Amino acid sequence: MATAQSTSPETKPGCQNKCGNVDIPYPFGLDGDDPTCYRDDEFKLFCDTVSDPPRLLVYDDDYLSYSETFITNISLQGQLRMFYTWAAVYCYLGDNSSTGMYNTFINLPDVYRFSNTQNRFTVVGCNMLAVLTDYGDSFHIGCITSCPYAIESMKLPCDGIGCCQTAVPKGLNAFVIQLRMYDNRSSYTDSSKISRCGLAFLSDLEWFSSNASYLWNLKNNVEYVINIGSLTPVVLDWAIRNKTCGEAQRMxxxxxxxxxxxxxxxxxxxxxxxxxxxxxxxxxxxxxxxxVNECEDQRNNPCVGICTNTIGSYYCSCPKNSYGDGRKDGQGCTWKSKGFPVMKVTLGIGFGILLLLISGSWLHYIMKKRKLIRLKEKFFQQNGGFLLQQRISLHEGGYEFLKIFTIEDLELATNRFNEDFILGRGGQGTVYKGILPDQRVVAIKKSKVVDDGQIEQFINEVIILSQINHRNVVKLLGCCLETEVPLLVYEYVCNGTLFHHIQRKSGISLLSWEDRLRIATETADAIAYLHAAASIPIIHRDIKSTNILLDDNFKAKVSDFGLSRLLPMDQTQITTLVRGTMGYLDPEYFHSSQLTEKSDVYSFGVVLVELLTGEKPLSFQRSLEERNLAAYFVSAINESHLLQIIESELLDDECVIEQIFVVADLAKRCLNIMGEERPTMKEVAMELEGLKRLKIYSCVQQEESVSIQSESPSAVLVPLRHYPGDSSG
Structure with a gap:
C-alpha cells in the first residue's frame, strides 16, 4: 500500500500516516487529506504513488519542481533527511578547449533550513574552485582543491589535496554552487592526468564519509558524470517559523x-x-x-525492587525482608537474612551456562547443514519448484531449453554475487553478469520481491517466456528457485542499452539514421511477435530505450519482462495496478488502469521520438513546455516546425529527410491519446520494414498538403535547452 490511515499517536485520526515506508508525523501531512491533517501548507507533503515503492516528496504547486527529490525520514526533533541536491560538475573532455560543466541551485520552502551541523560543502577533484552563495549574494563560501602529485585515493578528513570541505552558515535555505578550474597557469591536460572531472555539492557529512571513495572514483568517468550526474542526500532542519517561544506562547x-x-x-x-x-x-x-510507564519495560526498568508508576514519574521500593531505595542507580535492595549461599548459587549458574553453551555449539554444528538443506527445499517449494518440475515432466521435450539451476551454480558464476559483477540496478531488482561452467556468459536477474499469492502465475510466465524464440527478444535460459526470491537467467547482451547509444557524446551522434531505422524495425517486430505470434499474447508494459539491448552487431533485443502480463486469449484488456516508467507511460492506461496492447504501442512511439531527436523522454532541466518529450514532439508537428527538434546530424543527408517525415508521422499516430486510434504493433512493424527496404535513388523535393512536410530542410535548427546530460565546449 502506498499510504495508510492513521491509528498512530503521531498523526491525527483519519489522516494518512505513511508514504511507502516513511512515517509522516503531525505537523506534516499529505496533499489530498483534509487540511486539518497538517498545520499549514508549508508542512504539506506529496506521496508519489506512481513510483515503486511510493516516494514522499516536498509539496509544491508545480509538482515537477521537487519530483526528483524524496524524503527518507522525518524526526520530531526537528530534522528531515532527503535526497535532494544535484552536484555541480566540471569535466575536461579531451582537448585544451573542450569542457563539460553545469552549476546547481536550490531554493527550499521557508519552513526548512539546511543543517549547519550535519551538512558540509565539499569539492572533489583536482585544481577546482567552487563557490557557494545565497540568492541574495550576501555571503560567499569558497573551497579549493589541488593535486600537486599523483594521488591514488582521497584522504579523510579533506585537507585540500583532491578534496576540500567546509561548514555552511546557519539560516541557509537557498544557494547556488558554481565550479570551475582555478589555476590558469596549469593546462587542462596536466590536471586531467589525475582527474578529468570535479564535483561540488552540499551533503550529509556521514553519507560523504561512507561514500568518499565512490565519489573519488568518478573523477575520470566523464560519461557518467556528464550524462547521469550525482544526487546527494542532505539533512534539513525544520521548525515552526517566524516566532520565538515567548512570542508564540501568547498566540x-x-x-x-x-x-x-x-x-x-x-x-x-x-x-x-x-x-x-x-x-x-x-x-x-x-x-x-x-x-511513560517506566515500570512496564522489564529490560529498562529503573528499579531493582518494586516499581510503581505515577503520572509523569515513578518510585521504587524494596520487597519485604529487604531494605534500600530500590533503584538501579542508587542503593538498590539488600536482604536482611544472613547466610544466603551467594557463592554456591553463582558457581552453579556459571557451570550450568557453560554446559548449555558447549551443548548448544555442538548441536548447532551438527544441524547447520541440515538446516541449510531444509531452507533451500522450503524456498524451492515456496517459489513453485515442484509445480515447474511437474509442468516440465508433463511436456517432456517441450522445454528442453529451460534449465533449473542450483544456487551453487549461480554463486559460482557470479563469485557469490560479488558487486563487481553487477550490470545494473532497477526498480524490479539487480542484474549480475555470470560465467557458467561451460563458459557461456549469462545475465542473472535477482528480483527484489515476489508475491506469494501469484506463484502459479509466475511459473506459467516462466514456461511461456522460455518458449519465446525470436531473434530480437532476450532469451530466458532458466531459473533458480532455491532462494527467498527466484533468480532468472537470460542470455547476455554485450553492447549496452539503446538509451546509452542514443545520447550525444561530445556533440556527435553515435548511431546513423540507417542504424536507428533498423533498430526501430527490429524492436517493433519483436513487440508485434509478443502481441500476436507468441502462444499466449504478452504485454511488455515497460517498453523504453533502457530495456532495448544491443549486441556486438548492434542488433536490437527487447529485455526486462519484470512488469509483463499475459493477456488471456478471450480478452483484449486487463485491469492492473498502474506500473511503468514516467515519460513512457500510456496516459489512457494511467487514468483507467486498463492495460491493452496499445499501451506498448504508445511506449514504442516515445522510443521512436528518442531516435529522431536524441533527447531524453522526460527532463526537469528543460523548460516547462519541453519537459515531456512526447507532448512537445506532437506539438512541434502540429505547429509545423518538426525539423527544429530533429537531431541535427540526421539532417545532413537530404535523402533521409523523407524517411524522417514518414517515421515522425508514424510516431505521432503511436502517441495518440486514444488507444483505439493508435496502430497495432504489427502495422507499425510492417510500415517500418517497408520503409527500411525502400531505396531512395533521387532527392526530388515534393510539395504535398501534409503540414509536417511543408518545412524546408534549410530551416533554422533550434535545439532543446541543455541540461545535465549535455556537454558544452
Missing part, C-alpha cells in the same frame, strides 16, 4: 500541546516543541505527549 495558534516545553530554533527563526520528562509522543498534537 492562539501556539503549536505545542499539553505536557510540553518549547525551545527556540538554533537554525533560523522559529521554535520547536518537546515532551517534558516522563512523557513521550508527538508534542505538536493537543494530547500527543502521554505518560
Amino acid at each position: 492562539a495558534d501556539y503549536a505545542c500541546g499539553k505536557n510540553t516545553y518549547c525551545t527556540n530554533s538554533t537554525n533560523g527563526p522559529g521554535y520547536l516543541c518537546h515532551c517534558i520528562k516522563g512523557y513521550h509522543g508527538n508534542p505538536y498534537l493537543p494530547n500527543g505527549c502521554q505518560d
